[in-house]
Amino acid sequence: MLKYFILFIFFEKYFSSAQIIPILVLSHNREDGLKRILSQVTRYRPNATQFPVFISQNNVDLTIELITNEFQSQFSNLFHWHPDRLKFTEGDQLNYDEHLIYGLDTLFKEMNYTDAIVLEDDIDISRDIFNYFGHFKAALDLDETIWCISAYNPNGLAKLVDKRQKDLVYRSDYFSEYGFMISRKVWIELNFTGSDWxxxxxxxxxRKNGVCLRPEISRSRHNGPLYSGLKQRDKLHHIIPVIICKGKPNLGNTSNLSKYTKLNYDQELQFNLNKSISLAPKDFYQHGTSNNSFILINYSNxxxxxxxxNFLKLRHDSINDILPGSYKGTQSFYFNGSRIITTFNKSIFIR
Known part of the structure; x- marks a missing residue:
């Protein structure tokens, strides 16, 4: 790892460590997927020095090494490592966990970066993804309950998002794994050493009341056609894939990020719930939304x-009883000109 330490010192001559955001690309055995994500990363990163790329390969596939060598010959600040001490095991999940630990431990504990972006070789990314991460990075320091910035909206189908709201993000108890930013402080506090990330x-x-920020318009999506080993919970959204942000929208300045702190966000959510029109699920099916600003659908089971x-094609697979994209028992999405909020009877936000 000596050469990576030397590179870190070199980068710091031009940027502070807080300005440099390494991009960790976890590579498995997806040749076409790796070519695709590296093509996008090298094309979209605003500055090669500020956004160095570290490709971590968790197998011994010579073709993968040849692909990384090809990109290294064409682009600067793009590095490849093969974790020699990684114990390769059967099963994608355990491999992923060990791989993630190795990659982030290297970037945070050995190279001393303050933040990192994690991508994989089975996703596509938007043109503005690095501007998006750079903009919302300050939120990680602003509110200690925000532990990651996610690029993915698990309910980001075209009919469920407001395409005008490219700068909108939400607090979410659900971790969406298709591209995320995490800080060294949080990674060390998590102390993840086991299986099933x-x-x-x-x-x-x-347990810690932690949340991610996730976007209205996704900055990433699974490139399902390139990867046949799709997780069961994701199959629906690769039959009808989420949309990703087009162009480079203006995200404003970081002074408005305070609205995503827990106190301010919860107050605004409660305000929106209070002014919303309540509909029973059966009325929603029969009469629709009528283009009202906010509609609350309260379900009891x-x-x-x-x-x-099923009616809307929402993701409804849960992890530890947390629904995709949800926050404190509420899910928010846009449908037929209205902002819809679904919530369970016992939600803390119910009036």
Whole structure:
């Protein structure tokens, strides 16, 4: 790792460590996927020095090494490592966990970066993803309950988002894994050493009241056609894929990020719930939304929610009883000109 330490010192001559945001690309055995994500990363990163790329390969596939060598010959500040000490095991999930630990431990504990972006070789990214991460990075320091910035909206189908709201993000108890930013401070506090990263972060963050910020318009999506080993919970959204942000929208300045702190966000959510029009699930199916600003759909059992989810094609697979994209028992999405908020009877926000 000596050469990476030397590179870190070199980068700091031009940027402070807080300005440099490494991009960790976790590579498995997806040749076409790796070519695709590296093409996008090298094309979209605003500055090669500020956004160095570290490709971490968790197998011994020579073709993967040849692909990384090809990109290294064409682009600067793009590095490849093969974790020699990684114990390769059967099963994608355990490999992913060990791989993630190795990559982030290297960037945070050995190279001393303050933040990192994690991508994989089975996703596509938007043109503005690095501007998006750079803009919302300050939120990680602004509110200690915000532990990550996610690029993915698990309910980001075209009919469920407001395409005008490219700068809108939400607090979410659900961790969306398709591209995220995490800080060194949080990674060390998490102390993840075991298996099943997804269950671990949901259980840990519930206990600590931690949230991610996730976008209205996704900055990433799974490139399902390139990867046949799709997780069961994601199959629906690769039949009808989420949309990703087009162009480079103006995200404003970081002074408005205070609205995403817990106190301010909860107050605004409660205000919106108070002014919303309540509809029973059956009335929603029969009469629609009538273009009202806010509509609250309160369901009283899982069957009612499943019917709503099936009607709208919402994700309704849960992890540790947390629904995709949800916050404190509420899910927010845009449908037929209205902002819809679904909530269970016992939600803390119910009037």
């Amino acid at each position: 997804m269950s671990f972060v949901h259980e840990t963050m519930i 899982w069957d009612e929610f499943s019917n709503i989810a």
